[in-house]
Structure formats: structure tokens, C-alpha cells
Amino acid sequence: MKLIDTLFKICSCEQDAQGGFAVVVKPQCDHPIYSGHFPDNPITPGVCLVQLAKELASHCWKLPLEIKGIKMVKFLNMLVPDENVTATCLLRYDSLTGTLQAEIRNSEMVYAKMTLLLK
Numbered sequence: 001m002k003l004i005d006t007l008f009k010i011c012s013c014e015q016d017a018q019g020g021f022a023v024v025v026k027p028q029c030d031h032p033i034y035s036g037h038f039p040d041n042p043i044t045p046g047v048c049l050v051q052l053a054k055e056l057a058s059h060c061w062k063l064p065l066e067i068k069g070i071k072m073v074k075f076l077n078m079l080v081p082d083e084n085v086t087a088t089c090l091l092r093y094d095s096l097t098g099t100l101q102a103e104i105r106n107s108e109m110v111y112a113k114m115t116l117l118l119k
Helices: 048-063
Strands: 008-015 020-025 067-075 088-095 099-105 108-116
Touching: 008 048, 020 048, 048 067, 048 088, 048 099, 048 108
Parallel strands: none
Antiparallel strands: 008 020, 020 088, 067 108, 088 099, 099 108
């Protein structure tokens, strides 16, 4: 299941001088996943944050990337969907090693940090 344009909408996408990207996304509060995870206290599932990082890397670098392995994932705070919440995904991709460094955060907190191996 594709998460971009369903669970998350891209608000902006900017490339930095080093070739990385900062992508601002907004969780879609009415997505059915939140009614099951959890109905009275919805949070974004961690696996969705991993998939989001992979999809955003494919989108930014315009490559059909897939997850080959996960070197490290840390879920540090819960991303709670709210109409006023956005998250910034900071992405750095090394095409020689297939390594994606991703951090999903807002101005106050980091939701997740990960290192993915993509192919």
C-alpha cells in the first residue's frame, strides 16, 4: 500500500546544497489506519514511518527503491495525527552503498531516526 497521498500528503520538498532533501508531510487524520491504531488515541504505526522514508526517497531521487535491509531504527516519540501537525523528513541517500539516513521530526521533537539499505 502506498502511503504518500493516502496516509500522508507532501506539503513541500526541498533539496539542500549537499544533495539531501527536507520533505514536509502532513498525516491525514481521517485515514482508516488511525481507527485501528488506536481508536481513542490514534498514533502513526512505526512501520508506516519506515515505509514513508522509503517512499519519500523514491519520490525525491526519482528511483524505484525497495527496502533491502534495516541497519537501525529508533522510534523516539509518537506521531499523533492532528489537523495542525506536520513532520519534516530529512533524507540523505548514498546511491553507491544504497544507504538512506532518515530523520522524521518537527521543530520540537524527533519521531524516528533510521538507516535503511535500499536497492
